[in-house]
Amino acid sequence: MARTGVVYSPKYLDHFTGTVEGHKRLQTIWSVLEEYRIVPKLTMVEPYAAPLEVIQLVHTPEYIQALERFAAQGGGEWAEETFVSRESYEVALLAAGGTTAGVDAVMKGTVDNVLALVRPPGHHAAKERAAGFCLFNNVAIAAKYAQKVYGLQRVLILDWDVHHGSGCQTVFYDDPSVLYFSIHQDGIYPRTGWANETGEGPGEGYTVNVPLPKQTGDAGFYYVFTRLLEPVVRQYQPELILVAAGFDAHFYDPLGSLEVTTGGFMRMTTMLKKLADEVCQGRIAATLEGGYDLGSVGYSVAGMLSAMGEMGIKVNDPVEPPSDVVRPQARIRIDDAIEIQRKYWKV
Numbered sequence: 001m002a003r004t005g006v007v008y009s010p011k012y013l014d015h016f017t018g019t020v021e022g023h024k025r026l027q028t029i030w031s032v033l034e035e036y037r038i039v040p041k042l043t044m045v046e047p048y049a050a051p052l053e054v055i056q057l058v059h060t061p062e063y064i065q066a067l068e069r070f071a072a073q074g075g076g077e078w079a080e081e082t083f084v085s086r087e088s089y090e091v092a093l094l095a096a097g098g099t100t101a102g103v104d105a106v107m108k109g110t111v112d113n114v115l116a117l118v119r120p121p122g123h124h125a126a127k128e129r130a131a132g133f134c135l136f137n138n139v140a141i142a143a144k145y146a147q148k149v150y151g152l153q154r155v156l157i158l159d160w161d162v163h164h165g166s167g168c169q170t171v172f173y174d175d176p177s178v179l180y181f182s183i184h185q186d187g188i189y190p191r192t193g194w195a196n197e198t199g200e201g202p203g204e205g206y207t208v209n210v211p212l213p214k215q216t217g218d219a220g221f222y223y224v225f226t227r228l229l230e231p232v233v234r235q236y237q238p239e240l241i242l243v244a245a246g247f248d249a250h251f252y253d254p255l256g257s258l259e260v261t262t263g264g265f266m267r268m269t270t271m272l273k274k275l276a277d278e279v280c281q282g283r284i285a286a287t288l289e290g291g292y293d294l295g296s297v298g299y300s301v302a303g304m305l306s307a308m309g310e311m312g313i314k315v316n317d318p319v320e321p322p323s324d325v326v327r328p329q330a331r332i333r334i335d336d337a338i339e340i341q342r343k344y345w346k347v
C-alpha cells in the first residue's frame with residue numbers, strides 16, 4: 001500500500017457555471033469513492049486559499065484583480081464558454097491552493113502521492129487569459145511553487161486530459177526546468193498541441209505533444225507510455241511528477257472521443273507510479289482537470305486513486321466498453337510524434 005492523499009472541500013461546489021463543468025462532477029466523484037470504500041483509505045489533505053504571490057508565479061496582477069472584480073460584481077461569461085459566479089474568485093484561489101497543498105503533502109512526505117479534487121480546472125488558463133472553463137492554471141502554479149518553495153530543478157507535468165493544455169504549454173514553452181508532456185485528441189478545442197510544437201529557445205525539446213485521432217483507446221495510451229513517456233522521463237529525471245488529470249478522454253465523455261476506459265486510467269496510473277518510484281521516490285501530485293460524463297467520471301477517479309494507493313480495489317466502468325488493440329490510425333500518429341522527439345530523446 002502507498003499512502004495516498006486526496007484534497008477536497010465542499011467549497012469547490014460553490015463555483016457556478018451553467019456548463020458541463022458543474023458542481024455535480026465532484027459530487028458524483030465523491031459518491032463513487034464512498035461506494036468503493038476508498039475514502040477511508042485516503043489521507044485527507046486540507047486545501048488553503050493560495051496567497052496572491054503564489055498565483056502571481058503564473059498570472060499577472062492585472063489579470064488577478066480583473067477576475068476578482070468581475071466575480072465581485074456578480075460574474076457572467078468571462079471568456080468564451082468560461083463562466084464566473086460571485087464565489088468563483090475565492091473558489092479558484094482554493095483550487096490553486098488545493099493543488100499546492102498536494103505538492104506540500106508529497107514534498108514533506110505526509111503522503112506518497114496525492115490527487116487534488118478541485119474545480120475550476122486550470123490547464124487552459126494562460127498568464128493573462130482565462131479559457132476553456134479555466135481561471136487560474138492550478139498545475140502550472142503548482143510546478144512553479146514546487147520550484148520556488150522546494151528548490152526543484154526539474155518538474156514533469158503529464159497532462160492526459162483529452163484537450164491540449166494550451167495554458168501550460170505557453171507558460172513553460174521556453175523553460176527546460178518544467179517538461180510539459182501532453183497526450184490529447186487532435187482537431188478539438190483548443191486546436192493547439194501539434195507534435196511539432198516542441199518548445200523554443202532553452203525550452204526546445206521540453207514540450208512533448210502527442211495528438212491522437214478519435215478512438216485511440218487504452219492500448220494507444222499504453223503505447224505512448226512505453227514508447228515515449230517512459231524513455232523521456234528516464235532521461236529527464238524529474239524530481240516531482242505533476243499530473244493534469246482530466247478524465248474526458250473516457251469512452252463516454254461528451255467532449256472527447258479517445259475512448260479510454262476506467263481500467264485504462266487505472267493501468268496508466270500503475271505505469272506512472274512505477275516510473276515515479278524509479279525516478280523521483282514515487283512523488284506524484286495530480287490535480288483534476290476535465291471529465292464531464294457524470295455516469296463514468298467518478299469510476300475513473302476511483303480507479304486512479306485505487307492504483308495510486310495500491311489498494312487492490314478493482315474499479316470497473318458501469319458499462320464496460322471494449323478496447324484492447326492499438327488501432328492502426330493511432331499507431332501511425334504516435335509513431336509520427338515519436339519520430340519528432342528522436343531529435344531530443346532516445347526513444
Ligand SMILES: [Zn+2]
Nearest residue numbers: 161163248290
Ligand atoms: Zn478537457
